[in-house]
Amino acid sequence: MKIIKFLLIVFFISMSNNITSIADEAKMKKGLEIFNETAACAACHILKAAGSEGNIGPNLDTVSMTIESVTDMVTNGLGVMPAFGEGEMLTKEEIEIVSYYVVNAAGK
Ligand code: HEC
Numbered sequence: 001m002k003i004i005k006f007l008l009i010v011f012f013i014s015m016s017n018n019i020t021s022i023a024d025e026a027k028m029k030k031g032l033e034i035f036n037e038t039a040a041c042a043a044c045h046i047l048k049a050a051g052s053e054g055n056i057g058p059n060l061d062t063v064s065m066t067i068e069s070v071t072d073m074v075t076n077g078l079g080v081m082p083a084f085g086e087g088e089m090l091t092k093e094e095i096e097i098v099s100y101y102v103v104n105a106a107g108k
Contacts (some may be wrong), residue, residue, distance in 0.1 A: 031101020034094055039074075039084060041098065047104035057081060061107050070099035 035041045035050050042052030046059040057080070074095050077083030084090040092096070 034098040
């Protein structure tokens with residue numbers, strides 16, 4: 001019985017890892033779509049992983065950032081950088097997803 005319990009635990013742990021990585025993949029895919037299409041971040045920013053070559057804002061492959069700093073920047077904007085949180089240009093969820101994407105795609 002002990003071995004069966006052990007195997008069940010291993011099985012559930014590996015399942016939950018798969019679910020997490022499927023969710024991560026979906027988030028990266030959705031984030032890329034927001035970056036290139038919905039919000040057109042690509043028009044202003046270089047991000048090699050997204051194939052973007054915009055030259056109005058900083059090169060996102062070379063700046064240091066955290067999910068929090070990107071979320072803050074995308075929500076509130078700064079100078080030429082639009083405030084996507086205003087007038088719900090992007091929803092809170094979309095901002096969270098694109099920020100996750102940018103931080104995880106940068107420098108790759
Ligand atoms: C109209 C052009 C434009 C668009 C569209 C745009 N940005 Fe920006 N972004 C800028 C500019 C310009 C800055 C620099 C702001 C400053 O420092 O004055 C900036 C700054 C940033 C920074 C901070 C970089 C640093 O130096 O730490 C991040 C992160 C960022 N943008 C991400 C995004 C994301 C993600 C999107 C899409 C949701 C986006 N930007 C859309 C122009 C743009």
